[in-house]
Amino acid sequence: MANLSVNIGDLKLTNPVMTASGTFGYGREFEDFVNLEEIGGIIVKGTTLNHREGNAYPRMVETPSGMLNCVGLQNKGVDYFCKNIYPDIKDINTNMIVNVSGSTVEDYVATAERINELEKIPAIELNISCPNVKSGGMAFGVTCEGAAEVVRAVRKAYKKTLIVKLSPNVTDIASIAKTVEGEGADSVSLINTLMGMVIDIEKRQPMLSINTGGMSGPAVRPVAVRMVWQVAKAVQIPVVGLGGIMNAHDAIEFLMAGATAIEIGTANFVDPAVTVKVKNGINEWLDAHGIQDIHEIIGALKDY
Protein backbone atom coordinates (compact mmCIF):
# COMPACT_ATOMS: atom_id res chain seq x y z
CA MET A 1 0.00 0.00 0.00
CA ALA A 2 1.59 3.21 -1.20
CA ASN A 3 1.11 6.55 0.52
CA LEU A 4 -1.66 8.28 -1.43
CA SER A 5 -2.15 11.33 0.76
CA VAL A 6 -1.62 14.77 -0.76
CA ASN A 7 -2.14 18.36 0.36
CA ILE A 8 -3.85 21.19 -1.48
CA GLY A 9 -3.01 24.28 0.56
CA ASP A 10 -4.14 23.45 4.10
CA LEU A 11 -6.44 20.77 2.77
CA LYS A 12 -5.34 17.24 3.53
CA LEU A 13 -6.60 14.51 1.22
CA THR A 14 -6.25 10.84 2.13
CA ASN A 15 -5.95 10.19 -1.59
CA PRO A 16 -5.90 12.42 -4.70
CA VAL A 17 -9.32 11.43 -6.03
CA MET A 18 -12.09 14.04 -5.84
CA THR A 19 -15.41 14.41 -7.61
CA ALA A 20 -16.06 17.17 -10.13
CA SER A 21 -18.78 19.64 -9.29
CA GLY A 22 -22.13 18.97 -10.94
CA THR A 23 -21.45 15.30 -11.53
CA PHE A 24 -21.83 13.91 -8.04
CA GLY A 25 -24.74 15.89 -6.61
CA TYR A 26 -24.13 16.38 -2.90
CA GLY A 27 -22.56 12.94 -2.50
CA ARG A 28 -25.62 11.25 -1.00
CA GLU A 29 -26.87 10.37 -4.50
CA PHE A 30 -23.96 7.91 -4.76
CA GLU A 31 -23.83 6.37 -1.31
CA ASP A 32 -25.55 3.16 -2.47
CA PHE A 33 -22.62 2.60 -4.83
CA VAL A 34 -19.47 3.73 -3.03
CA ASN A 35 -18.23 4.38 0.48
CA LEU A 36 -18.08 8.18 0.26
CA GLU A 37 -15.39 8.32 2.93
CA GLU A 38 -12.94 6.51 0.65
CA ILE A 39 -13.01 9.48 -1.75
CA GLY A 40 -10.32 12.11 -1.10
CA GLY A 41 -12.75 15.01 -1.54
CA ILE A 42 -16.28 15.58 -2.73
CA ILE A 43 -16.90 18.83 -4.60
CA VAL A 44 -20.62 19.42 -4.49
CA LYS A 45 -22.92 21.05 -7.01
CA GLY A 46 -22.23 24.69 -7.99
CA THR A 47 -23.80 27.04 -5.46
CA THR A 48 -24.83 30.62 -6.10
CA LEU A 49 -26.06 33.43 -3.85
CA ASN A 50 -29.65 33.12 -5.04
CA HIS A 51 -31.80 30.26 -6.24
CA ARG A 52 -31.32 29.48 -9.94
CA GLU A 53 -33.68 27.42 -12.07
CA GLY A 54 -30.99 26.78 -14.66
CA ASN A 55 -31.60 26.58 -18.40
CA ALA A 56 -34.58 25.05 -20.16
CA TYR A 57 -34.64 21.42 -21.31
CA PRO A 58 -32.94 19.98 -23.42
CA ARG A 59 -29.74 20.36 -21.46
CA MET A 60 -27.68 17.40 -22.60
CA VAL A 61 -26.56 15.75 -25.78
CA GLU A 62 -24.19 12.84 -26.14
CA THR A 63 -21.23 13.28 -28.48
CA PRO A 64 -18.60 10.78 -29.63
CA SER A 65 -16.92 9.66 -26.39
CA GLY A 66 -18.33 12.65 -24.56
CA MET A 67 -21.29 14.85 -23.89
CA LEU A 68 -22.39 18.47 -23.89
CA ASN A 69 -24.43 19.98 -21.10
CA CYS A 70 -26.01 23.35 -20.51
CA VAL A 71 -27.55 22.85 -17.08
CA GLY A 72 -26.79 26.45 -16.16
CA LEU A 73 -26.02 26.17 -12.43
CA GLN A 74 -29.45 25.03 -11.25
CA ASN A 75 -29.32 25.19 -7.46
CA LYS A 76 -31.41 26.46 -4.56
CA GLY A 77 -29.00 29.15 -3.42
CA VAL A 78 -26.50 29.39 -0.59
CA ASP A 79 -29.04 29.94 2.21
CA TYR A 80 -30.88 26.76 1.29
CA PHE A 81 -27.54 24.94 1.10
CA CYS A 82 -26.53 26.11 4.57
CA LYS A 83 -29.89 25.32 6.18
CA ASN A 84 -30.95 22.14 4.41
CA ILE A 85 -28.05 20.42 2.69
CA TYR A 86 -25.06 21.18 4.90
CA PRO A 87 -26.55 19.48 8.00
CA ASP A 88 -27.02 16.31 5.96
CA ILE A 89 -23.50 16.18 4.52
CA LYS A 90 -21.28 17.78 7.17
CA ASP A 91 -20.54 14.53 8.96
CA ILE A 92 -19.42 12.60 5.90
CA ASN A 93 -15.85 11.90 6.91
CA THR A 94 -14.02 13.33 3.91
CA ASN A 95 -13.37 16.81 2.55
CA MET A 96 -16.73 18.25 1.54
CA ILE A 97 -15.93 21.16 -0.76
CA VAL A 98 -18.41 23.65 -2.19
CA ASN A 99 -18.17 24.92 -5.74
CA VAL A 100 -19.08 28.64 -5.67
CA SER A 101 -20.36 30.55 -8.66
CA GLY A 102 -21.88 33.95 -9.29
CA SER A 103 -22.97 36.62 -11.73
CA THR A 104 -21.17 39.53 -10.07
CA VAL A 105 -18.11 39.92 -7.86
CA GLU A 106 -20.45 40.85 -4.99
CA ASP A 107 -22.37 37.58 -5.48
CA TYR A 108 -19.19 35.52 -5.33
CA VAL A 109 -18.03 37.30 -2.20
CA ALA A 110 -21.38 37.02 -0.40
CA THR A 111 -21.61 33.30 -1.19
CA ALA A 112 -18.01 32.63 -0.15
CA GLU A 113 -18.60 34.51 3.13
CA ARG A 114 -21.55 32.27 3.95
CA ILE A 115 -19.60 29.11 3.15
CA ASN A 116 -16.66 30.41 5.20
CA GLU A 117 -18.87 30.17 8.30
CA LEU A 118 -19.48 26.45 7.81
CA GLU A 119 -17.11 24.59 10.08
CA LYS A 120 -17.06 21.30 8.16
CA ILE A 121 -16.40 22.83 4.73
CA PRO A 122 -12.61 23.14 4.54
CA ALA A 123 -12.38 24.61 1.03
CA ILE A 124 -14.23 26.15 -1.86
CA GLU A 125 -13.72 25.75 -5.55
CA LEU A 126 -14.35 29.11 -7.17
CA ASN A 127 -16.04 28.57 -10.50
CA ILE A 128 -14.96 31.35 -12.85
CA SER A 129 -15.44 29.12 -15.84
CA CYS A 130 -19.07 28.02 -16.26
CA PRO A 131 -19.85 28.35 -19.98
CA ASN A 132 -23.62 28.00 -19.54
CA VAL A 133 -24.74 31.19 -17.80
CA LYS A 134 -25.54 34.52 -19.42
CA SER A 135 -23.65 36.79 -17.04
CA GLY A 136 -20.66 36.17 -14.83
CA GLY A 137 -19.39 32.62 -14.80
CA MET A 138 -16.92 32.17 -17.61
CA ALA A 139 -16.79 35.90 -18.31
CA PHE A 140 -14.52 36.25 -15.26
CA GLY A 141 -12.36 33.34 -16.23
CA VAL A 142 -11.38 34.28 -19.77
CA THR A 143 -9.35 37.39 -19.04
CA CYS A 144 -6.55 37.93 -16.55
CA GLU A 145 -8.22 41.15 -15.38
CA GLY A 146 -11.58 39.48 -14.74
CA ALA A 147 -10.00 36.52 -12.96
CA ALA A 148 -7.83 38.82 -10.84
CA GLU A 149 -10.79 40.97 -9.80
CA VAL A 150 -12.97 38.12 -8.55
CA VAL A 151 -10.18 36.11 -6.92
CA ARG A 152 -8.82 39.19 -5.13
CA ALA A 153 -12.26 40.00 -3.69
CA VAL A 154 -13.04 36.43 -2.65
CA ARG A 155 -9.57 35.93 -1.15
CA LYS A 156 -10.27 38.80 1.27
CA ALA A 157 -13.54 37.24 2.36
CA TYR A 158 -12.64 33.56 2.40
CA LYS A 159 -10.11 32.32 4.93
CA LYS A 160 -9.82 28.61 4.14
CA THR A 161 -8.44 26.77 1.13
CA LEU A 162 -9.35 28.53 -2.10
CA ILE A 163 -9.21 26.51 -5.30
CA VAL A 164 -9.98 28.41 -8.52
CA LYS A 165 -11.50 26.43 -11.38
CA LEU A 166 -10.20 27.58 -14.75
CA SER A 167 -11.78 27.69 -18.16
CA PRO A 168 -10.09 26.00 -21.11
CA ASN A 169 -11.86 28.41 -23.46
CA VAL A 170 -8.90 30.81 -23.46
CA THR A 171 -5.81 31.48 -25.52
CA ASP A 172 -3.28 31.13 -22.72
CA ILE A 173 -4.48 29.26 -19.65
CA ALA A 174 -1.07 29.44 -17.96
CA SER A 175 -1.23 33.25 -17.78
CA ILE A 176 -4.67 33.09 -16.13
CA ALA A 177 -3.35 30.52 -13.67
CA LYS A 178 -0.38 32.76 -12.81
CA THR A 179 -2.73 35.69 -12.31
CA VAL A 180 -4.97 33.87 -9.83
CA GLU A 181 -1.90 32.53 -8.04
CA GLY A 182 -0.74 36.13 -7.69
CA GLU A 183 -4.09 37.07 -6.14
CA GLY A 184 -3.72 34.48 -3.41
CA ALA A 185 -5.42 31.34 -4.71
CA ASP A 186 -4.20 28.22 -2.91
CA SER A 187 -4.73 26.01 -5.94
CA VAL A 188 -6.15 25.93 -9.44
CA SER A 189 -8.34 23.18 -10.88
CA LEU A 190 -8.69 22.60 -14.60
CA ILE A 191 -10.29 22.09 -16.99
CA ASN A 192 -13.92 23.12 -16.84
CA THR A 193 -15.87 22.12 -19.95
CA LEU A 194 -14.99 23.15 -23.48
CA MET A 195 -17.67 25.09 -25.31
CA GLY A 196 -19.26 23.03 -28.05
CA MET A 197 -22.31 22.71 -30.25
CA VAL A 198 -24.32 19.94 -31.91
CA ILE A 199 -26.91 20.54 -34.62
CA ASP A 200 -30.01 18.57 -35.56
CA ILE A 201 -29.76 18.91 -39.34
CA GLU A 202 -33.38 17.89 -40.02
CA LYS A 203 -34.69 20.62 -37.73
CA ARG A 204 -31.82 22.99 -38.62
CA GLN A 205 -31.67 23.64 -34.92
CA PRO A 206 -29.12 23.23 -32.15
CA MET A 207 -29.63 20.20 -29.90
CA LEU A 208 -29.38 22.29 -26.71
CA SER A 209 -31.82 24.92 -25.43
CA ILE A 210 -29.19 27.66 -25.25
CA ASN A 211 -27.52 26.55 -28.50
CA THR A 212 -24.12 25.76 -27.00
CA GLY A 213 -22.97 23.66 -24.09
CA GLY A 214 -19.91 22.53 -22.19
CA MET A 215 -18.17 19.42 -23.49
CA SER A 216 -16.83 16.79 -21.13
CA GLY A 217 -15.89 13.14 -21.16
CA PRO A 218 -12.90 11.18 -22.47
CA ALA A 219 -12.95 13.09 -25.77
CA VAL A 220 -11.57 16.20 -24.01
CA ARG A 221 -8.90 14.42 -21.99
CA PRO A 222 -5.84 15.10 -24.21
CA VAL A 223 -6.69 18.82 -24.18
CA ALA A 224 -7.02 18.73 -20.40
CA VAL A 225 -3.74 16.85 -19.89
CA ARG A 226 -1.93 19.35 -22.09
CA MET A 227 -3.36 22.32 -20.17
CA VAL A 228 -2.56 20.79 -16.77
CA TRP A 229 1.00 20.24 -17.98
CA GLN A 230 1.31 23.86 -19.12
CA VAL A 231 -0.18 25.27 -15.93
CA ALA A 232 1.81 23.03 -13.59
CA LYS A 233 5.01 24.36 -15.14
CA ALA A 234 3.84 27.95 -14.76
CA VAL A 235 2.69 28.08 -11.12
CA GLN A 236 4.01 27.07 -7.71
CA ILE A 237 0.62 26.26 -6.15
CA PRO A 238 -0.81 22.74 -6.46
CA VAL A 239 -2.85 21.96 -9.55
CA VAL A 240 -5.98 19.83 -9.55
CA GLY A 241 -6.47 18.08 -12.88
CA LEU A 242 -9.71 17.01 -14.47
CA GLY A 243 -11.18 16.30 -17.87
CA GLY A 244 -12.35 12.92 -19.09
CA ILE A 245 -10.73 10.72 -16.45
CA MET A 246 -12.33 7.27 -16.75
CA ASN A 247 -9.86 5.06 -14.86
CA ALA A 248 -6.61 4.95 -12.89
CA HIS A 249 -4.50 5.08 -16.04
CA ASP A 250 -6.06 8.39 -17.03
CA ALA A 251 -5.65 9.75 -13.50
CA ILE A 252 -1.95 8.86 -13.50
CA GLU A 253 -1.51 10.77 -16.78
CA PHE A 254 -2.74 13.91 -15.01
CA LEU A 255 -0.55 13.27 -11.98
CA MET A 256 2.52 12.86 -14.16
CA ALA A 257 1.60 16.02 -16.07
CA GLY A 258 1.85 17.84 -12.74
CA ALA A 259 -1.52 17.54 -11.00
CA THR A 260 -1.37 16.98 -7.24
CA ALA A 261 -4.95 15.73 -7.19
CA ILE A 262 -7.60 14.88 -9.76
CA GLU A 263 -11.36 15.16 -10.14
CA ILE A 264 -13.68 12.64 -11.74
CA GLY A 265 -16.74 14.01 -13.51
CA THR A 266 -18.57 12.50 -16.46
CA ALA A 267 -17.27 9.01 -15.61
CA ASN A 268 -19.58 9.01 -12.57
CA PHE A 269 -22.50 8.79 -15.02
CA VAL A 270 -21.02 5.75 -16.72
CA ASP A 271 -19.96 3.93 -13.56
CA PRO A 272 -21.33 5.34 -10.30
CA ALA A 273 -18.62 3.43 -8.42
CA VAL A 274 -15.71 4.72 -10.53
CA THR A 275 -14.20 7.03 -7.89
CA VAL A 276 -13.14 4.28 -5.52
CA LYS A 277 -12.00 2.10 -8.43
CA VAL A 278 -9.68 4.89 -9.59
CA LYS A 279 -8.30 5.33 -6.08
CA ASN A 280 -7.64 1.59 -5.78
CA GLY A 281 -6.24 1.46 -9.30
CA ILE A 282 -3.71 4.21 -8.58
CA ASN A 283 -2.58 2.31 -5.50
CA GLU A 284 -2.23 -0.94 -7.43
CA TRP A 285 -0.20 0.76 -10.15
CA LEU A 286 2.14 2.32 -7.60
CA ASP A 287 2.54 -1.04 -5.85
CA ALA A 288 3.19 -2.81 -9.13
CA HIS A 289 5.93 -0.29 -9.91
CA GLY A 290 7.47 -0.44 -6.44
CA ILE A 291 6.60 3.20 -5.75
CA GLN A 292 5.90 3.96 -2.10
CA ASP A 293 4.66 7.52 -2.28
CA ILE A 294 2.38 9.14 -4.82
CA HIS A 295 4.55 12.27 -4.76
CA GLU A 296 7.15 10.31 -6.70
CA ILE A 297 4.92 10.44 -9.78
CA ILE A 298 3.43 13.94 -9.42
CA GLY A 299 5.00 16.03 -12.18
CA ALA A 300 7.41 13.19 -12.87
CA LEU A 301 7.02 13.54 -16.59
CA LYS A 302 10.18 13.12 -18.61
CA ASP A 303 10.43 15.32 -21.70
CA TYR A 304 10.27 13.35 -24.91
Added chain:
Amino acid sequence: MKKYILDLTVRENTSPHEKYVLLKMTSDQPLPEMAPGQFAEIRIDGSQSTLLRRPISINYVDYEKNEVWFLVAKVGEGTRTLAKVKAGDTVNVVLPLGNGFTMPDSPCKVLLVGGGVGTAPLLYFGKCLRAKGIEPTFLLGARSANDLLQLDMFEQLGKVYTTTEDGSHGEKGFVTQHSILKQVRFDQISTCGPKPMMVSVARYAKAEDICCEVSLENKMACGVGACLCCVESTQKGHKCVCTDGPVFNIKELTWQI
Protein backbone atom coordinates in the same frame (compact mmCIF):
# COMPACT_ATOMS: atom_id res chain seq x y z
CA MET B 1 -35.18 1.86 -2.39
CA LYS B 2 -31.53 0.82 -2.45
CA LYS B 3 -29.87 1.03 -5.86
CA TYR B 4 -27.47 -1.57 -7.20
CA ILE B 5 -24.84 -1.88 -9.92
CA LEU B 6 -25.27 -5.42 -11.23
CA ASP B 7 -23.68 -7.61 -13.86
CA LEU B 8 -26.68 -9.42 -15.30
CA THR B 9 -26.53 -12.39 -17.64
CA VAL B 10 -28.64 -12.38 -20.78
CA ARG B 11 -30.86 -15.44 -20.79
CA GLU B 12 -32.74 -14.67 -23.97
CA ASN B 13 -32.78 -12.05 -26.72
CA THR B 14 -35.84 -12.29 -28.93
CA SER B 15 -37.06 -9.89 -31.55
CA PRO B 16 -40.84 -9.54 -31.61
CA HIS B 17 -40.46 -7.05 -34.45
CA GLU B 18 -37.51 -5.69 -36.44
CA LYS B 19 -37.59 -2.44 -34.47
CA TYR B 20 -37.48 -4.01 -31.01
CA VAL B 21 -35.78 -6.66 -28.94
CA LEU B 22 -36.95 -8.26 -25.72
CA LEU B 23 -34.02 -8.94 -23.40
CA LYS B 24 -34.53 -11.34 -20.51
CA MET B 25 -31.75 -11.14 -17.95
CA THR B 26 -30.91 -12.94 -14.77
CA SER B 27 -28.41 -12.68 -11.93
CA ASP B 28 -26.50 -15.16 -9.81
CA GLN B 29 -27.88 -13.22 -6.82
CA PRO B 30 -31.59 -12.78 -6.12
CA LEU B 31 -32.74 -9.68 -8.01
CA PRO B 32 -33.56 -6.69 -5.81
CA GLU B 33 -37.09 -5.45 -5.30
CA MET B 34 -38.27 -3.27 -8.18
CA ALA B 35 -41.41 -1.15 -8.38
CA PRO B 36 -43.49 -0.89 -11.55
CA GLY B 37 -42.60 2.20 -13.57
CA GLN B 38 -38.99 2.23 -12.38
CA PHE B 39 -36.14 1.93 -14.85
CA ALA B 40 -32.56 0.76 -15.24
CA GLU B 41 -29.50 2.54 -16.65
CA ILE B 42 -27.88 0.00 -18.96
CA ARG B 43 -24.22 0.30 -19.94
CA ILE B 44 -23.56 -0.06 -23.64
CA ASP B 45 -20.50 -2.19 -24.25
CA GLY B 46 -18.97 -2.71 -27.66
CA SER B 47 -19.82 0.65 -29.17
CA GLN B 48 -16.91 2.82 -30.28
CA SER B 49 -18.39 6.12 -29.33
CA THR B 50 -21.36 5.58 -27.00
CA LEU B 51 -20.38 6.79 -23.58
CA LEU B 52 -23.51 7.13 -21.48
CA ARG B 53 -25.80 4.42 -20.20
CA ARG B 54 -29.26 4.12 -21.71
CA PRO B 55 -32.30 4.47 -19.46
CA ILE B 56 -34.65 1.54 -20.18
CA SER B 57 -37.89 0.90 -18.33
CA ILE B 58 -38.42 -2.32 -16.43
CA ASN B 59 -40.77 -4.33 -18.62
CA TYR B 60 -41.40 -7.27 -16.32
CA VAL B 61 -39.93 -8.98 -13.28
CA ASP B 62 -40.33 -12.70 -12.70
CA TYR B 63 -38.99 -13.31 -9.20
CA GLU B 64 -39.57 -17.08 -9.45
CA LYS B 65 -37.27 -17.32 -12.46
CA ASN B 66 -35.10 -14.47 -11.08
CA GLU B 67 -35.56 -12.62 -14.36
CA VAL B 68 -35.91 -8.97 -15.31
CA TRP B 69 -37.07 -8.05 -18.80
CA PHE B 70 -36.27 -5.02 -20.93
CA LEU B 71 -38.14 -4.19 -24.11
CA VAL B 72 -35.73 -2.11 -26.17
CA ALA B 73 -36.65 -0.03 -29.20
CA LYS B 74 -33.73 0.31 -31.59
CA VAL B 75 -33.61 4.07 -31.98
CA GLY B 76 -29.93 4.99 -32.12
CA GLU B 77 -26.36 3.73 -31.93
CA GLY B 78 -26.63 2.86 -28.23
CA THR B 79 -29.83 0.85 -28.34
CA ARG B 80 -28.86 -0.82 -31.64
CA THR B 81 -25.62 -1.99 -30.00
CA LEU B 82 -27.49 -3.18 -26.91
CA ALA B 83 -29.93 -5.09 -29.13
CA LYS B 84 -27.06 -7.28 -30.38
CA VAL B 85 -26.36 -8.98 -27.04
CA LYS B 86 -26.62 -12.76 -27.04
CA ALA B 87 -27.67 -15.34 -24.47
CA GLY B 88 -24.82 -15.76 -22.00
CA ASP B 89 -23.48 -12.20 -22.43
CA THR B 90 -23.00 -9.99 -19.39
CA VAL B 91 -24.73 -6.63 -19.26
CA ASN B 92 -23.98 -4.05 -16.58
CA VAL B 93 -27.07 -2.31 -15.20
CA VAL B 94 -27.85 0.17 -12.44
CA LEU B 95 -31.29 -0.38 -10.92
CA PRO B 96 -33.91 0.21 -9.69
CA LEU B 97 -34.12 3.93 -10.51
CA GLY B 98 -36.92 6.49 -10.35
CA ASN B 99 -40.22 6.62 -8.48
CA GLY B 100 -42.63 4.32 -10.32
CA PHE B 101 -46.39 4.32 -10.84
CA THR B 102 -48.90 4.98 -8.07
CA MET B 103 -50.40 1.83 -6.61
CA PRO B 104 -54.06 2.51 -5.69
CA ASP B 105 -54.85 2.05 -1.99
CA SER B 106 -58.16 0.34 -2.61
CA PRO B 107 -59.79 -1.54 -5.48
CA CYS B 108 -60.73 0.81 -8.30
CA LYS B 109 -60.91 1.00 -12.06
CA VAL B 110 -57.39 1.52 -13.36
CA LEU B 111 -56.71 2.24 -17.01
CA LEU B 112 -53.20 1.79 -18.37
CA VAL B 113 -52.66 3.54 -21.70
CA GLY B 114 -49.57 2.68 -23.73
CA GLY B 115 -48.26 3.66 -27.13
CA GLY B 116 -45.50 1.95 -29.10
CA VAL B 117 -42.63 0.79 -26.89
CA GLY B 118 -44.20 2.88 -24.10
CA THR B 119 -46.35 -0.14 -23.33
CA ALA B 120 -43.26 -1.77 -21.76
CA PRO B 121 -43.56 -0.64 -18.11
CA LEU B 122 -47.34 -1.19 -18.13
CA LEU B 123 -46.87 -4.96 -18.29
CA TYR B 124 -45.08 -5.13 -14.94
CA PHE B 125 -47.50 -2.56 -13.49
CA GLY B 126 -50.37 -4.80 -14.61
CA LYS B 127 -48.77 -7.77 -12.88
CA CYS B 128 -48.36 -5.82 -9.63
CA LEU B 129 -51.94 -4.54 -9.78
CA ARG B 130 -53.21 -8.10 -10.22
CA ALA B 131 -51.15 -9.18 -7.23
CA LYS B 132 -53.11 -6.57 -5.23
CA GLY B 133 -56.40 -7.91 -6.55
CA ILE B 134 -56.99 -5.10 -9.03
CA GLU B 135 -57.71 -6.11 -12.61
CA PRO B 136 -56.44 -3.32 -14.85
CA THR B 137 -57.78 -2.34 -18.24
CA PHE B 138 -55.18 -1.85 -20.94
CA LEU B 139 -55.61 0.51 -23.86
CA LEU B 140 -52.70 0.00 -26.23
CA GLY B 141 -52.02 1.95 -29.39
CA ALA B 142 -49.61 1.48 -32.26
CA ARG B 143 -49.10 2.28 -35.92
CA SER B 144 -50.21 -1.18 -37.03
CA ALA B 145 -50.86 -4.68 -35.68
CA ASN B 146 -47.15 -5.57 -35.96
CA ASP B 147 -46.22 -2.85 -33.50
CA LEU B 148 -48.52 -4.11 -30.74
CA LEU B 149 -46.12 -5.96 -28.52
CA GLN B 150 -46.64 -8.65 -25.86
CA LEU B 151 -50.44 -8.70 -26.35
CA ASP B 152 -50.70 -12.29 -25.07
CA MET B 153 -49.01 -11.25 -21.82
CA PHE B 154 -51.29 -8.25 -21.37
CA GLU B 155 -54.35 -10.42 -21.99
CA GLN B 156 -53.41 -12.65 -19.06
CA LEU B 157 -53.46 -9.62 -16.74
CA GLY B 158 -56.60 -7.73 -17.70
CA LYS B 159 -58.95 -6.56 -20.44
CA VAL B 160 -57.08 -5.31 -23.48
CA TYR B 161 -58.35 -2.75 -25.99
CA THR B 162 -56.27 -1.64 -28.94
CA THR B 163 -56.12 1.03 -31.58
CA THR B 164 -53.96 1.14 -34.67
CA GLU B 165 -53.44 4.02 -37.06
CA ASP B 166 -54.05 1.79 -40.08
CA GLY B 167 -56.92 -0.17 -38.54
CA SER B 168 -55.09 -3.50 -38.76
CA HIS B 169 -55.85 -4.30 -35.09
CA GLY B 170 -58.61 -3.06 -32.79
CA GLU B 171 -60.24 0.28 -33.52
CA LYS B 172 -58.74 2.52 -36.18
CA GLY B 173 -57.29 5.78 -34.89
CA PHE B 174 -55.59 6.97 -31.72
CA VAL B 175 -56.00 5.67 -28.18
CA THR B 176 -57.94 8.73 -27.07
CA GLN B 177 -60.55 8.02 -29.76
CA HIS B 178 -61.29 4.51 -28.45
CA SER B 179 -64.95 3.81 -27.60
CA ILE B 180 -64.10 2.28 -24.21
CA LEU B 181 -63.40 5.79 -22.92
CA LYS B 182 -67.04 6.68 -23.53
CA GLN B 183 -68.39 3.48 -21.96
CA VAL B 184 -66.42 3.23 -18.73
CA ARG B 185 -65.46 5.89 -16.22
CA PHE B 186 -62.05 5.05 -14.79
CA ASP B 187 -60.71 6.19 -11.42
CA GLN B 188 -57.04 6.34 -12.36
CA ILE B 189 -55.14 6.52 -15.63
CA SER B 190 -51.43 5.78 -15.97
CA THR B 191 -49.85 6.30 -19.34
CA CYS B 192 -46.54 5.86 -21.11
CA GLY B 193 -45.75 6.47 -24.75
CA PRO B 194 -44.98 9.21 -27.26
CA LYS B 195 -45.46 12.67 -25.79
CA PRO B 196 -48.28 13.76 -28.16
CA MET B 197 -50.21 10.65 -27.09
CA MET B 198 -49.64 11.31 -23.40
CA VAL B 199 -50.68 14.94 -23.85
CA SER B 200 -53.99 13.79 -25.42
CA VAL B 201 -54.53 11.27 -22.63
CA ALA B 202 -53.78 13.96 -20.05
CA ARG B 203 -56.21 16.33 -21.77
CA TYR B 204 -58.96 13.68 -21.67
CA ALA B 205 -58.25 12.89 -18.01
CA LYS B 206 -58.27 16.54 -17.03
CA ALA B 207 -61.55 17.18 -18.84
CA GLU B 208 -63.10 14.15 -17.13
CA ASP B 209 -61.49 14.98 -13.79
CA ILE B 210 -59.73 11.61 -13.58
CA CYS B 211 -56.48 11.21 -11.65
CA CYS B 212 -53.77 10.77 -14.30
CA GLU B 213 -50.05 10.13 -14.28
CA VAL B 214 -47.59 10.06 -17.15
CA SER B 215 -44.18 8.42 -17.49
CA LEU B 216 -41.59 10.67 -19.14
CA GLU B 217 -38.39 9.80 -20.94
CA ASN B 218 -36.37 13.03 -21.07
CA LYS B 219 -32.77 12.69 -22.23
CA MET B 220 -30.79 11.61 -19.25
CA ALA B 221 -27.15 11.23 -18.21
CA CYS B 222 -26.59 10.08 -14.61
CA GLY B 223 -29.97 8.54 -13.71
CA VAL B 224 -29.51 9.33 -10.01
CA GLY B 225 -30.34 13.03 -9.67
CA ALA B 226 -26.78 14.33 -9.81
CA CYS B 227 -26.33 15.98 -13.20
CA LEU B 228 -29.71 17.74 -13.52
CA CYS B 229 -29.79 17.17 -17.30
CA CYS B 230 -33.17 15.42 -17.60
CA VAL B 231 -35.31 18.09 -15.94
CA GLU B 232 -38.98 18.63 -16.64
CA SER B 233 -40.66 21.95 -15.96
CA THR B 234 -43.16 21.53 -13.11
CA GLN B 235 -45.35 23.72 -10.91
CA LYS B 236 -42.46 23.65 -8.43
CA GLY B 237 -39.70 24.44 -10.94
CA HIS B 238 -37.35 22.06 -12.70
CA LYS B 239 -37.53 18.50 -11.41
CA CYS B 240 -35.35 15.54 -12.37
CA VAL B 241 -37.17 12.91 -14.41
CA CYS B 242 -34.69 10.32 -13.13
CA THR B 243 -35.41 10.78 -9.42
CA ASP B 244 -38.59 12.89 -9.01
CA GLY B 245 -40.03 10.90 -11.95
CA PRO B 246 -40.18 9.29 -14.42
CA VAL B 247 -43.84 9.20 -13.32
CA PHE B 248 -45.54 12.54 -12.69
CA ASN B 249 -49.14 13.39 -11.91
CA ILE B 250 -50.36 15.68 -14.69
CA LYS B 251 -51.25 18.30 -12.07
CA GLU B 252 -47.55 18.69 -11.26
CA LEU B 253 -46.59 19.48 -14.86
CA THR B 254 -46.84 22.68 -16.88
CA TRP B 255 -48.23 21.05 -20.01
CA GLN B 256 -50.81 23.10 -21.93
CA ILE B 257 -53.78 20.78 -21.53
